[in-house]
Amino acid sequence: QKEVEQNSGPLSVPEGAIASLNCTYSDRGSQSFFWYRQYSGKSPELIMFIYSNGDKEDGRFTAQLNKASQYVSLLIRDSQPSDSATYLCAVENSGGSNYKLTFGKGTLLTVNP
Amino acid sequence: SAVISQKPSRDICQRGTSLTIQCQVDSQVTMMFWYRQQPGQSLTLIATANQGSEATYESGFVIDKFPISRPNLTFSTLTVSNMSPEDSSIYLCSVEGSRGFQETQYFGPGTRLLVL
Numbered sequence: 001q002k003e004v005e006q007n008s009g010p011l012s013v014p015e016g017a018i019a020s021l022n023c024t025y026s027d028r029g030s031q032s033f034f035w036y037r038q039y040s041g042k043s044p045e046l047i048m049f050i051y052s053n054g055d056k057e058d059g060r061f062t063a064q065l066n067k068a069s070q071y072v073s074l075l076i077r078d079s080q081p082s083d084s085a086t087y088l089c090a091v092e093n094s095g096g097s098n099y100k101l102t103f104g105k106g107t108l109l110t111v112n113p
Numbered sequence: 114s115a116v117i118s119q120k121p122s123r124d125i126c127q128r129g130t131s132l133t134i135q136c137q138v139d140s141q142v143t144m145m146f147w148y149r150q151q152p153g154q155s156l157t158l159i160a161t162a163n164q165g166s167e168a169t170y171e172s173g174f175v176i177d178k179f180p181i182s183r184p185n186l187t188f189s190t191l192t193v194s195n196m197s198p199e200d201s202s203i204y205l206c207s208v209e210g211s212r213g214f215q216e217t218q219y220f221g222p223g224t225r226l227l228v229l
Contacts, residue, residue: 106155
């Protein structure tokens with residue numbers, strides 16, 4: 001059973017702070033990792049992906065990957081109230097003929113003005 | 114990314130009935146996926162639907178309960194059969210896509226189902 005674990009939160013940070021979201025995964029063969037944002041009542045939207053160890057930056061978002069520790073994180077700098085949402089970590093399954101993602105349960109982030 | 118629409122956006126159904134959910138994409142895609150997201154939970158993959166072949170179901174999901182059609186490269190349906198209140202959930206379709214050279218998935222807006 002391939003698993004993706006996230007702290008469910010809620011994670012509460014003040015506006016302008018750095019929000020740190022963490023995710024661990026069990027499938028050591030996984031190569032690609034994704035962060036989706038889901039606003040309440042909406043569907044998930046892709047915000048970042050990462051496949052190499054280290055950091056990847058995109059605007060205020062930085063994804064970090066450590067395959068040896070099977071750990072991926074998302075940092076949101078200068079957090080805004082509009083960042084308040086559930087953040088889903090997804091891991092591409094290794095093996096098999098179909099491309100599939102396994103999702104974590106998500107971390108609810110609240111950014112307080 | 115592809116533009117994905119789903120119908121209906123929401124519905125309230127009686128137990129024992131069936132509901133068919135439609136997913137339409139504005140471009141041709143090989144792989145389409147159907148997920149369920151129960152209240153407060155993450156996304157659980159129901160099945161993968163490739164055009165021209167039978168859908169591949171995940172553990173815990175069977176064709177009799179969730180029959181899927183994939184008649185062409187832009188359309189798919191998921192039927193939730195003989196519904197019970199436990200089927201109350203959000204049902205999402207997604208399609209494969211690429212961001213740069215990275216393969217990923219993009220989601221439709223979802224169908225919110227309440228079974229009484």
